[in-house]
Amino acid sequence: MVATSTLSERMSAVQAAVAEAAIAAGRDPADVTLVAVSKTVERATVDAAYALGLRHFGENRVADAQAKFVPPLPAGANLHLIGQLQSNKARPAAALFDLVESVDRPSLIDALEKVAAVHEHPLSVLLQVNIALEAKKAGCAPEAATALLARIQSSPFLALRGLMTIAPLVPDPEQARPVFAGLRTLRDRLRDADPSLDLSVLSMGMSNDYRVAIAEGATQIRVGRSLFGG
Numbered sequence: 001m002v003a004t005s006t007l008s009e010r011m012s013a014v015q016a017a018v019a020e021a022a023i024a025a026g027r028d029p030a031d032v033t034l035v036a037v038s039k040t041v042e043r044a045t046v047d048a049a050y051a052l053g054l055r056h057f058g059e060n061r062v063a064d065a066q067a068k069f070v071p072p073l074p075a076g077a078n079l080h081l082i083g084q085l086q087s088n089k090a091r092p093a094a095a096l097f098d099l100v101e102s103v104d105r106p107s108l109i110d111a112l113e114k115v116a117a118v119h120e121h122p123l124s125v126l127l128q129v130n131i132a133l134e135a136k137k138a139g140c141a142p143e144a145a146t147a148l149l150a151r152i153q154s155s156p157f158l159a160l161r162g163l164m165t166i167a168p169l170v171p172d173p174e175q176a177r178p179v180f181a182g183l184r185t186l187r188d189r190l191r192d193a194d195p196s197l198d199l200s201v202l203s204m205g206m207s208n209d210y211r212v213a214i215a216e217g218a219t220q221i222r223v224g225r226s227l228f229g230g
């Protein structure tokens, strides 16, 4: 388990860096949600992070998260699915996660819609876009976004919240800037074309590049290593 004192120090450092990046960009730090990516740590560390005040946790595998979150986190915690989702895992994913960030194809939209119907609230989703057009990476092509968003909008049990992207791993975070700017301009274009779309969330930026992502408009950053080590 990561020691609470270590976790507390890392959390303060990340929160300070988030605030600095937001203020430098003329943004309110409160408009950037820190999603603690807990995929590499055990439950005790997640509980310690919750006790320190973190409320958003990201996991990339449904099976791991199912095991880790028995019993569930206390009220107010939000679980984000940030990894690729196979349609045959849609049912447990919809039951466990508050936000599925990795929706990227028609078959997955339809699978989630089918299983979300039994829940009290619509399932919140983000459309994942492969802005960098990396081969074999998850996320839809930017040109496919309009049709996929329309499909989500016509799914009564899904609630569109915004867009997500994963930037390529690059030695200098500045090299990721065009990808983050690309997701923001895509969001602006999609919203101009259809103001009824809820695209308020821009999930982009990880440990190595979240400062640049915040400068380009990220409203959610997904941070693992800077909080939990590794």
Ligand SMILES: *Cc1c(COP(=O)(O)O)cnc(C)c1O
Pocket (backbone or CB within 6 Å): 037, 039, 060, 082, 083, 166, 205, 206, 207, 208, 222, 223, 224, 225, 226
């Ligand atoms: C693991 C992961 C992260 C966190 O990455 P770090 O470099 O540990 O901050 C963010 N997003 C996704 C999709 C991930 O799989």
